[in-house]
Amino acid sequence: DNIYVCESYNHSVSLFDKNLNFLKRIHLKSPHITSNTLTISIKLYEKNIFVMLVGYDYRLQVFSEDGQLIRGVIPSSELSTFFSLDQIGNIIAADYRGNQIRIFSNSGYLIHTIYNDELTEEQKLFRPMRIFVDKQNNIVIAHRNKKYSLIAF
Numbered sequence: 001d002n003i004y005v006c007e008s009y010n011h012s013v014s015l016f017d018k019n020l021n022f023l024k025r026i027h028l029k030s031p032h033i034t035s036n037t038l039t040i041s042i043k044l045y046e047k048n049i050f051v052m053l054v055g056y057d058y059r060l061q062v063f064s065e066d067g068q069l070i071r072g073v074i075p076s077s078e079l080s081t082f083f084s085l086d087q088i089g090n091i092i093a094a095d096y097r098g099n100q101i102r103i104f105s106n107s108g109y110l111i112h113t114i115y116n117d118e119l120t121e122e123q124k125l126f127r128p129m130r131i132f133v134d135k136q137n138n139i140v141i142a143h144r145n146k147k148y149s150l151i152a153f
Helices: none
Strands: 003-007 012-016 022-027 038-045 048-054 058-063 069-074 082-085 091-095 100-104 110-114 128-133 138-143 148-152
Touching: 003 038, 012 038, 038 082, 048 082, 069 091, 091 128
Parallel strands: 082 128
Antiparallel strands: 003 012, 012 022, 038 048, 048 058, 058 069, 082 091, 091 100, 100 110, 128 138, 138 148
């Protein structure tokens, strides 16, 4: 029940308890972090911290609880800055430019791509801005035109 806050400019994650008491700061260590890199978003899965790094490209990397790089997960050409994790640790990434959703395994292998032609008219993607996976593995997507889609998988 801890709260993790991504600190974009100092490449760290701050950890708070459920009462918002500061517990510690985790400094992320990766050769891909430079002065031009921002840490954009984080998700947790089995004590690992998944972090989206944005600099000259996008990189999704996995860090340990103490900030050590475990592995890079997905090549930068495969995703945008918006991702979530499902209940078994698969990575669900919104492709802003391609209007599609990509599902990767926890280790970064592409499992499936959801294209607009597979979706109902109400579910069609238009520049997906944010993505969230609920406990029933429904994908909730916020679009640029301020509408939301719900995709069950």
